[in-house]
Amino acid sequence: MASEEVYRASTYAPVNIAVIKYWGKRDTKLNLPTNSSLSVTLSQDELRTHTTAACSPSYAADSLQLNGQDQDISGARTQACLRELRQLREHVETQAPSAPRLSGMKLKIVSENNFPTAAGLASSAAGFAALVRAIANLYQLPSRPTELSRIARQGSGSACRSLFGGYVGWNMGTNSDGSDSTAYEVASASHWPDMRALILVASAEKKDVSSTAGMQQTVATSSLMEHRIKEVVPKRMVRMEKAVHDRDFEAFAALTMKDSNNFHATCLDTDPPIFYMNDASRAAVRMVEAINTNAGKTVAAYTFDAGPNAVIYYLVDDEDAVAGTFKAILGDKTGWDGKRGQAVKTGGSAPEGYEVVSDSLKKGISRVILTAVGDGPRKTEQHLL
Amino acid sequence: MASEEVYRASTYAPVNIAVIKYWGKRDTKLNLPTNSSLSVTLSQDELRTHTTAACSPSYAADSLQLNGQDQDISGARTQACLRELRQLREHVETQAPSAPRLSGMKLKIVSENNFPTAAGLASSAAGFAALVRAIANLYQLPSRPTELSRIARQGSGSACRSLFGGYVGWNMGTNSDGSDSTAYEVASASHWPDMRALILVASAEKKDVSSTAGMQQTVATSSLMEHRIKEVVPKRMVRMEKAVHDRDFEAFAALTMKDSNNFHATCLDTDPPIFYMNDASRAAVRMVEAINTNAGKTVAAYTFDAGPNAVIYYLVDDEDAVAGTFKAILGDKTGWDGKRGQAVKTGGSAPEGYEVVSDSLKKGISRVILTAVGDGPRKTEQHLL
Numbered sequence: 082m083a084s085e086e087v088y089r090a091s092t093y094a095p096v097n098i099a100v101i102k103y104w105g106k107r108d109t110k111l112n113l114p115t116n117s118s119l120s121v122t123l124s125q126d127e128l129r130t131h132t133t134a135a136c137s138p139s140y141a142a143d144s145l146q147l148n149g150q151d152q153d154i155s156g157a158r159t160q161a162c163l164r165e166l167r168q169l170r171e172h173v174e175t176q177a178p179s180a181p182r183l184s185g186m187k188l189k190i191v192s193e194n195n196f197p198t199a200a201g202l203a204s205s206a207a208g209f210a211a212l213v214r215a216i217a218n219l220y221q222l223p224s225r226p227t228e229l230s231r232i233a234r235q236g237s238g239s240a241c242r243s244l245f246g247g248y249v250g251w252n253m254g255t256n257s258d259g260s261d262s263t264a265y266e267v268a269s270a271s272h273w274p275d276m277r278a279l280i281l282v283a284s285a286e287k288k289d290v291s292s293t294a295g296m297q298q299t300v301a302t303s304s305l306m307e308h309r310i311k312e313v314v315p316k317r318m319v320r321m322e323k324a325v326h327d328r329d330f331e332a333f334a335a336l337t338m339k340d341s342n343n344f345h346a347t348c349l350d351t352d353p354p355i356f357y358m359n360d361a362s363r364a365a366v367r368m369v370e371a372i373n374t375n376a377g378k379t380v381a382a383y384t385f386d387a388g389p390n391a392v393i394y395y396l397v398d399d400e401d402a403v404a405g406t407f408k409a410i411l412g413d414k415t416g417w418d419g420k421r422g423q424a425v426k427t428g429g430s431a432p433e434g435y436e437v438v439s440d441s442l443k444k445g446i447s448r449v450i451l452t453a454v455g456d457g458p459r460k461t462e463q464h465l466l
Numbered sequence: 467m468a469s470e471e472v473y474r475a476s477t478y479a480p481v482n483i484a485v486i487k488y489w490g491k492r493d494t495k496l497n498l499p500t501n502s503s504l505s506v507t508l509s510q511d512e513l514r515t516h517t518t519a520a521c522s523p524s525y526a527a528d529s530l531q532l533n534g535q536d537q538d539i540s541g542a543r544t545q546a547c548l549r550e551l552r553q554l555r556e557h558v559e560t561q562a563p564s565a566p567r568l569s570g571m572k573l574k575i576v577s578e579n580n581f582p583t584a585a586g587l588a589s590s591a592a593g594f595a596a597l598v599r600a601i602a603n604l605y606q607l608p609s610r611p612t613e614l615s616r617i618a619r620q621g622s623g624s625a626c627r628s629l630f631g632g633y634v635g636w637n638m639g640t641n642s643d644g645s646d647s648t649a650y651e652v653a654s655a656s657h658w659p660d661m662r663a664l665i666l667v668a669s670a671e672k673k674d675v676s677s678t679a680g681m682q683q684t685v686a687t688s689s690l691m692e693h694r695i696k697e698v699v700p701k702r703m704v705r706m707e708k709a710v711h712d713r714d715f716e717a718f719a720a721l722t723m724k725d726s727n728n729f730h731a732t733c734l735d736t737d738p739p740i741f742y743m744n745d746a747s748r749a750a751v752r753m754v755e756a757i758n759t760n761a762g763k764t765v766a767a768y769t770f771d772a773g774p775n776a777v778i779y780y781l782v783d784d785e786d787a788v789a790g791t792f793k794a795i796l797g798d799k800t801g802w803d804g805k806r807g808q809a810v811k812t813g814g815s816a817p818e819g820y821e822v823v824s825d826s827l828k829k830g831i832s833r834v835i836l837t838a839v840g841d842g843p844r845k846t847e848q849h850l851l
Contacts, residue, residue: 304724305731308693335737339689342739346690346731352720353755354727360745370738 088183089135090218091465094211094458096128096202097121097242097249098278098392100337100384101317102344104292105300105310110157111259112238115300116314118251119267119321120242121394123278124455127419128202132192132211133465134219140187147192147208154190161235162213163188170220183220190215191465196450202280202390209236210243214458226457230264246270246456248325250318273328275396276454279404281411283361283389284447290355292387295348302352309347314340330396334382337394338369341384348387357387361445364438365391371432372406389445397453401426404451410439416449425451473568474520475603476850479596479843481513481587482506482627482634483663483777485722485769486699486706487729489677490685495542496644497623500685501699503636504652504706505627506779508663509840512804513587517577517596518850519604525572532577532593539575546620547598548573555605568605575600576850581835587665587775594621595628599843611842615649631655631841633710635703658713660781661839664789666796668746668774669832677772680733680740687737694732699725715781719767722779723754726769733772742772746830749823750776756817757791774830782838786811789836795824801834810836 097120105115143163145154154160170184190212194204213233217224226244230251234241241263242249247270254262290298299306317336324332348355362385369383380399384392395403408417409427416422482505490500528548530539539545555569575597579589598618602609611629615636619626626648627634632655639647675683684691702721709717733740743751747770754768765784769777780788793802794812801807 304698304728305690305693305735308690313689338739339735339737342737343689343735346735349734350690350724350728350731352724352727354723354751356748356751359748363741363744366739366741 086139087135087137088181088186088219089133089464089466090215091131091133091461091463092211092214092218092458093125093129093131093461094207094214094243095122095125095246095455096204096207097239098123098384098386099239099242100333100394101314101321101340102386103239103251104296104344104347105306106238106296108257108259109297111262112158112234113259113262114238114251114253115306115310117253117318118239118242119318120239120249120251121276121278121454122243122246122249122270122457124452125459126455127450127452128196128207130192130194130204130207130211131461131463131465132190132208132215134212134215135189135191135466136183136186136219137189138186140189143188145190145192145212148194158236159212162209162232163216165232165235166213166216166220166222169217169222169224173220173222180221188216189466193465202282205237206239206243209233209240210458212236213240214244218460227263227265231259231262234259234262234264244457247272247454250322267322268325270454270456273325274454275398277395277397277400277404278452278454279393279395279407280450280452281361281365281391281393281407281442281446282416282448282450283359283445295351295355295387298355299347299351303347303350305350306347309343313343331379334379334394337382337384345385357389358385359389359445360441362389362391364441364445365393367438368406368410368435368442369393371435371438372403375432376402400424406432407442407449410442411446411449414446414448416451419451421451421453422449471524472520472522473566473571473604474518474849474851475600476516476518476846476848477596477599477603477843478510478514478516478846479592479599479628480507480510480631480840481589481592482624483508483769483771484624484627485718485779486702486725487771488624488636489681489729489732490691490695491623491681493642493644494682496647497543497619498644498647499623499636499638500691500695502638502703503624503627504703505624505634505636506661506663506839507628507631507634507655507842509838510844511840512835512837513581513592515577515579515589515592515596516846516848516850517575517593517600519597519600520574520576520851521568521571521604522574523571525574528573530575530577530597533579543621544597547594547617548601550617550620551598551601551605551607554602554607554609558605558607565606573601574851578850587667590622591624591628594618594625595843597621598625599629603845612648612650616644616647619644619647619649629842632657632839635707652707653710655839655841658710659839660783662780662782662785662789663837663839664778664780664792665835665837666746666750666776666778666792666827666831667801667833667835668744668830675740680736680772683740684732684736688732688735690735691732694728698728716764719764719779722767722769730770742774743770744774744830745826747774747776749826749830750778752823753791753795753820753827754778756820756823757788760817761787785809791817792827792834795827796831796834799831799833801836804836806836806838807834
């Protein structure tokens with residue numbers, strides 16, 4: 082078989098970390114959320130999924146490989162993405178009869194993360210965003226990121242936000258078919274490029290409850306969840322968008338920390354309770370508070386997803402005050418050896434009176450990742466097959 | 467001076483551990499709560515405050531000693547209790563002019579706990595209940611426990627519940643002067659005498675935030691608190707009273723665990739967040755869940771006050787399944803050597819698959835206390851001076 086009969090396209094896609102959290106679905110099949118959310122897209126220099134999508138008349142079946150391991154592609158979520166993308170390709174083929182009939186060929190998808198998958202770093206968001214974006218490139222779909230976000234959402238809810246760079250909202254929508262539950266750009270990375278993120282990766286510990294299972298337990302049992310959905314989040318979405326537009330870090334930080342705590346509060350109020358934060362997470366909270374107290378203003382904001390890792394947002398001007406304080410404590414951990422990490426000046430030693438907190442961090446954190454706000458998916462000619 | 471001029475009376479008073487939690491004041495001066503609460507009074511064999519109140523024309527000033535240390539008696543809360551009790555004594559003296567004029571004499575109060583004060587075991591509740599009860603005995607007040615609970619509440623909110631034995635409610639009340647914010651007996655200890663409590667005392671760690679400060683931060687900043695107060699607790703109070711009346715342990719346990727988690731969720735939702743539970747607390751939760759799963763029904767219920775100690779309620783018939791499982795893990799800690807502890811048969815080894823949980827318990831728990839539901843304050847002729 083001639084090699085020209087293999088069609089392929091590749092993309093990189095980023096990780097995003099929410100500052101207004103997604104937790105709870107009103108439709109589990111379509112991944113329609115119970116509330117809107119907002120995230121920061123992180124730089125692909127440090128965290129990205131690289132995906133090549135290929136199709137050929139010679140392929141016998143759809144297949145998906147991640148980091149060299151064959152993955153089950155038969156799940157309803159992956160199938161929903163493939164089905165929707167093929168339908169859009171069929172439309173292209175109907176419009177341009179000379180276009181090759183790619184929609185009828187089987188797909189081979191190969192993916193690689195440049196970070197440990199198991200570290201709890203939102204890999205499914207980057208993964209589904211890359212899968213959808215790579216196939217859209219392969220199919221030469223005219224779809225805009227908003228349309229693709231609708232498809233990626235069906236793979237993994239938060240994946241919809243990884244179709245955009247910068248500061249990204251996900252409108253929960255109201256339609257029962259999910260057609261208006263899509264992501265949108267609140268502001269580009271270049272609007273507020275100074276945003277940095279320090280990720281404290283917790284030592285391997287079995288995850289308490291998967292986020293897919295956990296969020297529905299919370300919806301079903303937490304007496305506080307309805308209040309979060311109806312009262313708390315809608316107001317915070319408005320304020321957070323304004324904070325981003327105004328580049329108001331203090332407002333951004335206050336909302337980020339409150340919403341992380343509010344989300345983990347509803348987890349604790351779940352029956353049985355879900356604990357994602359551990360003693361090291363609590364220590365990270367206390368250290369951020371100490372850094373802000375020392376600075377006399379809010380220069381750092383923590384947030385925790387469905388796991389113990391801390392993500393700490395700060396502006397580049399405060400790098401030594403924020404990342405430098407953590408480097409003074411965690412300087413012997415993996416992750417400071419990159420370009421960004423080497424540039425961080427340790428602010429001397431850890432704050433006085435925080436010996437117990439420092440000790441918890443040293444015990445509970447295994448590596449750090451320094452990164453920043455970044456762009457959306459990038460097309461690449463580097464193919465993985 | 468003749469010795470007969472010293473008048474004295476003594477009492478023991480119990481600790482209580484809430485199953486529907488008190489957290490938040492609508493009036494900080496009068497200790498009027500934002501919601502009603504319900505507790506179990508624990509046996510004075512294991513946990514009690516012993517207090518002697520004395521007065522004499524020869525005393526120059528009011529004084530208070532706890533565990534051999536002089537305490538500041540000038541605080542508004544202690545003063546409020548003394549003032550109210552003296553007023554009631556004045557009323558007695560007016561009615562019976564031959565009664566000695568004790569209301570005009572200075573008081574000497576001496577207190578001793580039979581447990582470590584710093585262990586976070588609700589010592590202020592037992593302390594103020596004993597202070598009020600001892601002075602009421604000294605003054606030969608005709609007041610019923612309800613009236614005394616109104617006074618003790620002004621010393622420490624939860625102290626009002628330690629004026630009663632068994633299962634005790636504290637009605638939040640509606641009057642602005644606090645006259646209807648008093649404790650009441652839901653059921654006596656003899657109504658449901660099988661209730662046991664295993665307390666896992668966490669290794670000394672500085673308390674995150676005092677409960678007095680913490681609860682008002684929650685009231686001021688938690689977006690979930692109002693929902694807890696208005697919607698969650700009122701329904702649970704009704705259900706919990708019914709569970710106690712019906713001796714329905716499964717209902718009692720479910721409500722106890724949910725309300726503990728709900729309370730800690732509002733703490734986490736506080737700005738800045740308050741963490742009372744640590745990794746050992748979380749391990750206790752998981753172990754209780756494992757015990758219930760193994761038993762095929764709910765035989766154990768955890769609850770956590772404003773600190774990392776776990777209090778685990780169970781019925782005497784399930785002692786080996788519940789306390790025995792913890793003894794298998796924590797058998798080398800202080801506290802099993804008493805009569806109750808020796809009687810506990812270890813249920814063999816810890817459940818399989820709970821090695822990490824067991825390890826967290828071993829690291830984080832320093833001692834255990836085995837106790838049971840018990841009676842209210844007991845008068846004693848054992849005087850401390």
